[in-house]
Amino acid sequence: MMNKRARTQWWDGLPAGIRNQIDGYVLQDSLMAAIGVVTDIGLVPDGIGVGTAQAIVSDRYAHHGDRIARAPDTPLDQESLIRRVGGISGDVVAIEAVWDGDTVHDWFVRLLAITADPAEKNALAVIHWSLAERHLGEGAKLAGRHPVAVAAERAGGDLAAHLSVPFHFASPDTPDDEAPRRQP
Template sequence: MGMNKAARTEWWESLPAGIRDEIDGYILEDSLLGAVRVIVAIGLVPHGIGVGTAQLIANDRYLHYGDRIAREPESPLDLESLAYRAAGCGGRIVAIEAIWDGDTVHDWFVRLLAITADPAGEAHMATVYWSTAKRYLGEDEDGDPRRPVAVAAERAGRALAEYLSVPFHFASPDTPDDEAPRWQP
């Protein structure tokens, strides 16, 4: 049994200012999970507000704040920006690698890494979310059955690897797999 918009608004306005500020703090930093957790914690027992209704209440707050919400900035995928970032790596770059990752906010995404030697390690080059991929690819991804994040990461990663004259490695370009084998020298 969900609450309609008017009931949600009435419930919201009945909250103490401190609680509203706490929830809005989570919303303004784009932490849906944090906001929902607080709403359920204070609303479940006295008002029967479960996760579904809490998400609707949080969504109302997202709509209220709109563009004022701090979104995570998107990584640049153009070769010039990636090459500039690679130039700042500590160590000699021996490969560019694309690896799958995922979370509850972004679903699957791909991280581009520069693998280094002397000292051995890895440096973050870019994170390719769905929105990043769509911006980078534009209309270019038509006809490719793979996820746009994989297509964009492979295109940007391969271009950087070619520019640096090092191998490019993407163990699972067709299917999200955060346990795919990593690059080995």
């Protein structure tokens, strides 16, 4: 992989149009699109693979900092979740927390409202690490647990209790996107 100096020299050698395209994706917080452009233009002539492309794009994220238009977090406060449930057609029969993950956000949890008629899984919130930390507050007692799991349990458990329905989280202590799902 290229060191920082080599990445900077490679970046400075790009035509302005390509630099603008990559920075445009970065400013829109489109990480995968930016990495795709870097590998598309750098793989054959310069041997730039995905790992180096991620480092180059990471440099651009650091360069732009607060100028990046981040997608807003979904709300986890009880009032907002109750309002979201109110917009679901059908009776909610359970609230479920499900692990998911990707290369951008690492592990996160999807909070779902399950309905029976129609049988659907309705997305209520996506809980990433940063949202979990803000929701739980500074100095939250986690007992060594993943903050995403703790936030999901609290928000989902409280919502389920408010709705008088069960709350299901198959793997609250270990990220597992193949954990058993709630069965009707």
